[in-house]
Amino acid sequence: MASIFSRIVAGEIPSYKIAENDKFFAFLDINPMAKGHTLVIPKHEVDYIFDIDDTTLAEMTVFAKQVAEAIKKAIPCQRVGVMVLGMEVPHAHIHLIPIVKESDMLLSNPKLKLEAPEFEEIAHAIKFYL
Numbered sequence: 540m541a542s543i544f545s546r547i548v549a550g551e552i553p554s555y556k557i558a559e560n561d562k563f564f565a566f567l568d569i570n571p572m573a574k575g576h577t578l579v580i581p582k583h584e585v586d587y588i589f590d591i592d593d594t595t596l597a598e599m600t601v602f603a604k605q606v607a608e609a610i611k612k613a614i615p616c617q618r619v620g621v622m623v624l625g626m627e628v629p630h631a632h633i634h635l636i637p638i639v640k641e642s643d644m645l646l647s648n649p650k651l652k653l654e655a656p657e658f659e660e661i662a663h664a665i666k667f668y669l
């Protein structure tokens with residue numbers, strides 16, 4: 540069965556898209572740790588990130604870097620934190636999280652509750668810099 544992220548790529552489930560090319564897709568995390576929290580995924584479904592072949596993983600990192608640079612410009616932050624977990628969704632993804640301090644990356648932090656217009660505004664702001 541296709542992962543929820545494959546269904547997002549296919550357009551079967553809505554998302555706040557940030558960027559895409561033929562191999563990768565970036566969209567806002569629906570339970571963000573910070574405004575601008577973005578997920579970068581390969582379109583081809585692979586569960587564990589280090590099962591991705593070397594060339595694709597390198598390309599995915601460069602794609603994530605471009606998205607992170609746009610996030611950094613659009614969202615006031617010190618830097619964009621990078622995290623890989625994959626404990627919830629078995630489709631490899633890189634979390635890009637704007638942070639101002641180390642504790643902004645703590646998984647125990649309460650997630651933000653944002654309404655659709657705010658997600659749309661954030662996505663629009665990030666896309667401006669891509």
Ligand code: AMP
Pocket residue numbers: 543552554567568569570571578623624625626627628629632
């Ligand atoms: P993990 O697999 O532990 O890295 O966490 C999966 C992440 O995917 C969590 O941060 C979720 O909030 C996020 N997530 C799950 N479903 C969706 C969705 N439909 N749209 C956007 N983000 C999602």
